[in-house]
Amino acid sequence: MSLLENLKWRYATKKFDATKKVSEDDVNKIVEAARLAPTSSGLQQFRVIVVTNQELKEKIVPIAWGQQIVADCSHLLVFAAWDKYTAERIDDVFNATVAERQIPYEQVAAYVERLKSIYLNQSAEENFVHTARQAYIGFGLSIAQAAELKVDATPMEGFTSTDLDALLGLEAKGLKSVTMLPLGYRDAANDWLVNLKKVRVSTNDFVIEYR
Ligand SMILES: Cc1cc2nc3c(=O)[nH]c(=O)nc-3n(C[C@H](O)[C@H](O)[C@H](O)COP(=O)(O)O)c2cc1C
Structure with missing residues (x-):
């Protein structure tokens, strides 16, 4: 299947089957896509944290505003960017x-x-606006790589980053969390989103051409 077909297949999974685990080989490929991402000046201003510890994933649920996908996923990736240059x-x-x-x-x-x-x-805050943008490039590529492997993933910004940083000890590493990407396999019978049509603006509205 082509990348576009796989992007149509993927969706922001709302319910993972907690009994199914993603292979280490597939997780490594999903992380590798982020490592290979282009970044401004090639500085690779972000890192990926892989959480499989169940206790830790459960502690992240309230930080992620009660989103249970964080506990039910197989692997939780956290994309964290340099706090400053x-x-x-x-x-x-x-x-x-x-x-x-x-x-x-x-x-x-x-x-x-x-x-x-x-x-x-620049201030540290200005620096972080820039470093976080680089993290999003890797995040996007990991989302695409997961889809290519038919691994379900939910892009997530819905969490309190300061609390997550404290829990994961990111300040000591000079990092601040930007996004999360739980990986796993959909629980299709219990996922309200799985059969809903993917909604996007039309290509006509999306592309602005100057010929
Ligand atoms: C940066 C970002 C943050 C998101 N945060 C969340 C989130 O916290 N929880 C969630 O369930 N979905 C989250 N989503 C999923 C989006 O709502 C979803 O990608 C969008 O509605 C398009 O649907 P699709 O991914 O199923 O095609 C996020 C997506 C992105 C790209």
Whole structure:
């Protein structure tokens, strides 16, 4: 099936079959799609946290405004972005890049300085607006990869990020949660959304052309 067919197949699953587990191989592919995502300046400003611990998933339910999918899913992915830019974070990426490509640092030096002059002169809040956007790119690719594998997933923003960050100890890692993606297999008999038509604006309304 094509990517488009799989995107039509997927839906924001409302009820997971808690007895069905996604294979580690499939989870790894879904995470890998996020790792391979393009990001601004290639900085990969986000990380993916994989939660399978049942007790922890249950503690997240009230943080996710009572959404039971968090407890019933097989694997819960949390997309978390850098809380701010630092010189060290930017340096780490470019030092690794020149080492892997075996190119002289001088080739990237001016670019690195330009990035630092932009981001290090912004507030942490402004930085996070930018880093969180990068997390959404990986999030989207993971959603598509899950669909390609016929793994059900629910994109989620419905949670209190500060509470989730505290529970997962993200501040100490310099991260703030952005989105969650529970993975699993639909409980079709008990999911009110499964048979409802997918609703999207028409292509005519969606595309604005300047010919
Ligand atoms: C960023 C984002 C946040 C969302 N948050 C939630 C959520 O917290 N809970 C939920 O059940 N669905 C959530 N959704 C699912 C959307 O409501 C759903 O994707 C949308 O209505 C389109 O339907 P479809 O995904 O079934 O095609 C979210 C989707 C996105 C992309």
